[in-house]
Structure formats: structure tokens, C-alpha cells
Amino acid sequence: xxxxxxxPKFRVLKTGQSMTLLCAQDMNHEYMYWYRQDPGMxxxxxxxxxxxxxxxxxxxxxxxxxxxxxxxxxxxGLESAAPSQTSVYFCASSYxxxxxxxxxxxxxxRLTVV
Amino acid sequence: xxxxxxxDIHITVSEGASLELRCNYSYGATPYLFWYxxxxxxxxxxxxxxxSGDTLVQGIKGFEAExxxxxxxxxxxxxxxxxxxxxxxxxxxxxxxxNEKLTFGTGTRLTIIP
Numbered sequence: 001x002x003x004x005x006x007x008p009k010f011r012v013l014k015t016g017q018s019m020t021l022l023c024a025q026d027m028n029h030e031y032m033y034w035y036r037q038d039p040g041m042x043x044x045x046x047x048x049x050x051x052x053x054x055x056x057x058x059x060x061x062x063x064x065x066x067x068x069x070x071x072x073x074x075x076x077g078l079e080s081a082a083p084s085q086t087s088v089y090f091c092a093s094s095y096x097x098x099x100x101x102x103x104x105x106x107x108x109x110r111l112t113v114v
Numbered sequence: 115x116x117x118x119x120x121x122d123i124h125i126t127v128s129e130g131a132s133l134e135l136r137c138n139y140s141y142g143a144t145p146y147l148f149w150y151x152x153x154x155x156x157x158x159x160x161x162x163x164x165x166s167g168d169t170l171v172q173g174i175k176g177f178e179a180e181x182x183x184x185x186x187x188x189x190x191x192x193x194x195x196x197x198x199x200x201x202x203x204x205x206x207x208x209x210x211x212x213n214e215k216l217t218f219g220t221g222t223r224l225t226i227i228p
Contacts, residue, residue: 004157033215035218040123040220041220042204042218042219042220042221043158043204043218045215045216058215090157090158092158102148102160102163103160103216105150105158105159106157107155107156107157108156
């Protein structure tokens, strides 16, 4: 039972390069989220999805795009990476919008932009 | 807008000593409240959650938390810490009415000394 799987786990990008982070969940969850974690700032929501084919902006969406073409996958894209996007990125999923079910988190992707 | 404050950035306790991590929330209605734990290099794991009813909730790994509406607090406690409890702890709040998003605090890093 994999839960939430994030790939890659580590990546170094040069400024201006693009990349896609993949999040896959095998729990049939409707809701998926992308957070970034920075020292002293906790987790901040980038984008989220309430179902296949839907996406919505979170707290810090600028510089990122997302897609949810399949229910089990949620992709986070950086079109032109900037050093300010150096962070640890976490994907999470939940059974429904009622947060009483809690979130299941992936183990994170550490991204460095030089 | 909902918010969470964790006033302690870093706490050090001796193994076997008691622990209390503070969390204050701001939300206009009845909140859902959560504590998550993050071990080094790992994703977040749900420790416990409060929705309604008994204001003292029990979680995994021997943790408990008490909801105090009058103080807008949801402090996490453990009577006797173990070296394996060293981690970062996040408090989070969500809307009682099923808002899709959790709002996290900035976290408290717990160090255990022998």
C-alpha cells in the first residue's frame, strides 16, 4: 500500500529551466494538494484539486501550474524556475473535502534552483 | 481567514520529561483542529484531530491534546517523551463546514536530550 508517492525526491535546476513534479495516490482520494515548506514558514498551499479535471489556486500559486488529468495523479509544473522556488514540496490527498478525514502526505521533493 | 500560531520555534526537553507544545488558532466558527508530526526527511503524519465533543483527544504515540475554546488553544501534550519523539510538530486548522483546505502553523522543532 503505497499511499502518496512523489517523484523525484531530489532535483537541482538552473534558473529558467522547467520541470514537473509528479504526485500519485492509490487510495481513490478525490482531493489532492501541493504545498511548499520553507524554514520558519510552515506549509503553504500552492494549488489544489477537488476532483479529476479540476484545479484551484492556493495561497502561493504564482510561478506554478498544475494539472489533474487522471484522478490518481496531480502534477506540479515550474515553467521557468527561480531561486525563490527552492523549497521542499509536499503532495497530499484526502478522501473528501471534509477535512475530518485528514490528509495523507507524500515524503516530499527537495528542489534547489541555482 | 483562519490562522494558526505556534509561538515556540524550538523546544528542548530531556528524555522522560513531560512535553507541552502550544497552538493558538484564529477562526470565526467552530474549527477542526489537527496535530501533525514530521520526522527528518519524511512527510507529515497525523497525530490526532479534534472536531467536537470531548475536549481532550487522544492520538497515536501516546500524545493527547486539549481544546480550550475560551483560550483559542489546542495544546499538544505527552507525559514522558522518548528520544524517537524528536521531530517537527505542526498544528493545523480547518473549517468546520468542510472547507477543502488545512491551514498550518509554522511548526515547533522538538529536540530530546539524554
